Structures are given as C-alpha cells and as structure tokens.
Amino acid sequence: MLAGIYPIVPTPFDERGAIDAHSIRTMTAFMVNRGVNGLAILGVMGEVDRLIDAEREQVVRLFREALPRTHTLVAGVFANGTDAAIHASRRAVDLGADALLVGPLPVQSDEVIFEYYRRIGEAVSVPIIVHDCPIATRVMLSPPLLARLYKEITQVQYVKLEDPPTGPKIDRVRSLAGASLGIFGAYGGLYALEELERGACGIMTGFVYQDLLVRLYTLHRAGEIDKAADLFYTILPLIRFEFQPGLGVSLRKAVLARLGAIRSATVRHPGAVADDETLRQLERIEGFLEARGYLSRSTGKTAAG
Numbered sequence: 237m238l239a240g241i242y243p244i245v246p247t248p249f250d251e252r253g254a255i256d257a258h259s260i261r262t263m264t265a266f267m268v269n270r271g272v273n274g275l276a277i278l279g280v281m282g283e284v285d286r287l288i289d290a291e292r293e294q295v296v297r298l299f300r301e302a303l304p305r306t307h308t309l310v311a312g313v314f315a316n317g318t319d320a321a322i323h324a325s326r327r328a329v330d331l332g333a334d335a336l337l338v339g340p341l342p343v344q345s346d347e348v349i350f351e352y353y354r355r356i357g358e359a360v361s362v363p364i365i366v367h368d369c370p371i372a373t374r375v376m377l378s379p380p381l382l383a384r385l386y387k388e389i390t391q392v393q394y395v396k397l398e399d400p401p402t403g404p405k406i407d408r409v410r411s412l413a414g415a416s417l418g419i420f421g422a423y424g425g426l427y428a429l430e431e432l433e434r435g436a437c438g439i440m441t442g443f444v445y446q447d448l449l450v451r452l453y454t455l456h457r458a459g460e461i462d463k464a465a466d467l468f469y470t471i472l473p474l475i476r477f478e479f480q481p482g483l484g485v486s487l488r489k490a491v492l493a494r495l496g497a498i499r500s501a502t503v504r505h506p507g508a509v510a511d512d513e514t515l516r517q518l519e520r521i522e523g524f525l526e527a528r529g530y531l532s533r534s535t536g537k538t539a540a541g
Contacts, residue, residue: 237418237437238308238335238363238394240273241449244281244422244442246489247295249502255291257298259498264302266497270447273438274308275299276337280372281442281485284314286504293327300332310365310440312337318352322359329360336360337396339367340375349375350385357391364391365420365440369398379405383412394418396440402427406434424479425449429468432456442484443475444491445531471530474521486510487518495533 245267248259267275277299278284278292287295296311303309311333315321318341325336338356340349357364366385368377377399385392397419399405406419420440421431428439428449433456439449448471455464478487486509489501503509510518525531 238274238310239418239437241271241438241446241453242274242276242308242310242420242440243267243272243446244276244279244440246442246485246492246498247277247282247284247287248489248498249500249504251500251502253502253504255294255298256499259500260295260298261302262499263492263497264299266492266495267446268304268307270445271450272307272446274310274334275303276310276312276440278312278314279337279367279442280369281488282312283485283504283507284312286507289324292324293331296328296331296333308334310335310337312367313339313356316342318355321352322356325356325360329362333362335363335365335394337365337367339369339373340377342374344375346378346381349377349381350388353385353392354389357389360391362391363393364389365394365396366392367396367398369396369422371398379408379412382409383417386413386417394420394437396420396422397431397436398423400427403430403434406431406436410435424484425475426472426479428452428475429456429464432464433461441479442488443478444488444495445471445474448530467530470528471525474518474525477518477521482508483510483514487514490515491518491522 248256250256300309311328313321313324313336315324341352370376418437420438421428421436422441425441425443452464452467486503492498493501522533526533
C-alpha cells in the first residue's frame with residue numbers, strides 16, 4: 237500500500253522556458269530530505285498541459301534518475317483519448333514510474349469512463365490512482381463509479397480525491413468500496429487533517445513545506461490528535477495562500493526558487509505569474525510561522541526537520 241506524503245511537484249523550467257534537468261535533481265533532493273515517501277509528477281502543478289509528449293517522457297526519465305529507488309514515483313497521464321492514454325501510461329512505466337495518476341476522459345459518461353480505466357488497467361502492471369478533481373477535469377466521478385472502478389479493475393487501487401466537500405465523499409466511497417481502497421487527501425492540503433481523520437492513507441498535494449505535512453501525518457498516525465490539530469490550524473493560512481486558484485504554480489515555484497530548490501520560477505505561457513504584492517503577502521505568512529519556530533525561510537526546513 238502506498239501511504240504517507242507524496243508532493244505534487246512542478247516541472248522546473250529555465251528562464252527561456254526549457255526543462256531544467258539540474259533543477260529536477262535539486263528539487264528532488266529538497267523533497268527527499270524533508271521525509272516524503274515519494275513524488276508525484278506531471279499533474280496540474282507540473283504544467284502537464286503545456287508540455288509536448290517528448291517533454292513528458294523526458295520529465296519522467298529525469299525524475300526517475302534523481303529519485304532514490306526507495307521512494308515511489310507517481311507519474312500523471314495526460315491524454316484526451318483512450319489509445320493515447322494507454323501509450324502514455326506504458327511509456328511512463330517503461331521510463332520508471334511506480335504508479336500512475338490518471339484523470340478521466342472529458343466525457344460525462346460512467347460507461348465510457350469505466351471502459352477507459354479498464355483498458356489502461358489491462359495495459360499496465362502498476363497501480364493506478366484515479367484523479368477525482370472536477371475543477372480540473374470538468375468530470376464528476378460519483379462514489380458508486382469510484383467503487384466500481386476499484387472492485388472491477390485490478391490495477392485501480394487508489395483515488396486522489398479533490399471533490400469538496402471531501403470528508404463526506406471519502407466516507408461514502410469507503411462505505412461502497414471498502415476500507416482497502418487507498419484514498420489520498422489533496423485539494424491543496426486545505427482539509428488534510430480532516431481527511432486523515434476520515435481514513436485517508438496520505439496526502440498528495442503541491443504545498444512547498446512538505447515536512448510540515450510529514451509531521452502532521454506522523455502525529456496523526458501516532459494518535460497525537462491534539463498536537464496534529466494545533467500544527468494544522470497554525471499552518472493553514474500558509475496552505476490556503478499557496479493554493480489560491482490561478483497563482484498556485486507561480487507562488488510555489490517562487491518559494492522553491494527562493495529556497496534554492498530550483499533555479500528559476502519560470503511558468504510557461506499562458507500561466508499566470510504572481511505579482512510583487514502577492515509574493516510579499518506570502519512572505520508575511522512565512523515570517524509569522526518562522527517567528528514561531530515552524531519553519532526557516534533560509535533553508536526551507538521546518539521545526540520538525
């Protein structure tokens with residue numbers, strides 16, 4: 237079972253917009269040093285829709301080379317057709333992906349979506365994580381459909397659930413599919429504690445200070461709920477601000493660049509770029525947490541690290 241903290245990481249670009257292999261290595265080390273269980277690449281944070289096929293394959297290969305084999309590499313699959321998704325899935329596995337994060341086709345039909353996942357499941361031997369994120373996919377995945385995917389397709393073993401309110405949906409899906417289905421909390425980490433309390437097996441989101449999430453997960457697993465709640469309620473303003481729609485990729489890249497994890501905060505056009513005032517507001521929240529011992533903006537390490 238996959239469990240724990242799996243950051244959704246951005247695709248680093250140099251100032252000209254080309255993939256930056258050096259920054260992939262340094263950002264991977266940055267995350268591994270913060271105690272994560274693996275990395276998830278080529279999601280919305282990875283600007284997957286702004287990459288050509290050859291670049292997506294390059295990204296998988298570079299992250300696999302950088303990530304220790306002790307850590308799981310989850311690769312996102314981006315395609316608008318079943319055959320293309322099967323090809324992308326096979327190539328990701330060939331290049332070293334240990335699991336696939338697969339969103340549905342942009343078709344609001346349970347039977348079409350089921351057949352899509354069934355065919356991908358027959359084509360690969362690694363676990364599939366169903367990406368349930370209507371705000372990004374424009375497709376609603378009902379609890380009965382998610383349960384059916386899990387029960388009838390061997391490779392479908394997890395759901396990355398980003399359909400708020402997430403807590404009640406986690407309960408509903410688990411009641412239909414059984415507790416053995418792995419459900420990852422996500423949605424920017426906004427409800428991370430509550431999702432863990434509902435039985436989530438981990439958190440898969442793009443928050444930069446991942447060791448705070450590692451600490452949250454560890455406290456929850458140890459039954460230290462009051463300490464987990466105190467941590468979560470304190471860091472929630474930073475989680476909220478990082479995740480704001482339209483600017484999340486730019487903000488997170490800016491922080492990673494400032495911490496030395498990547499060399500440039502470049503976002504590919506037409507991605508929005510955070511203005512100076514927004515960055516100043518983000519730094520104010522970081523300063524609030526730094527003054528209270530929760531993180532250091534010079535190293536990116538938290539009090540737990």
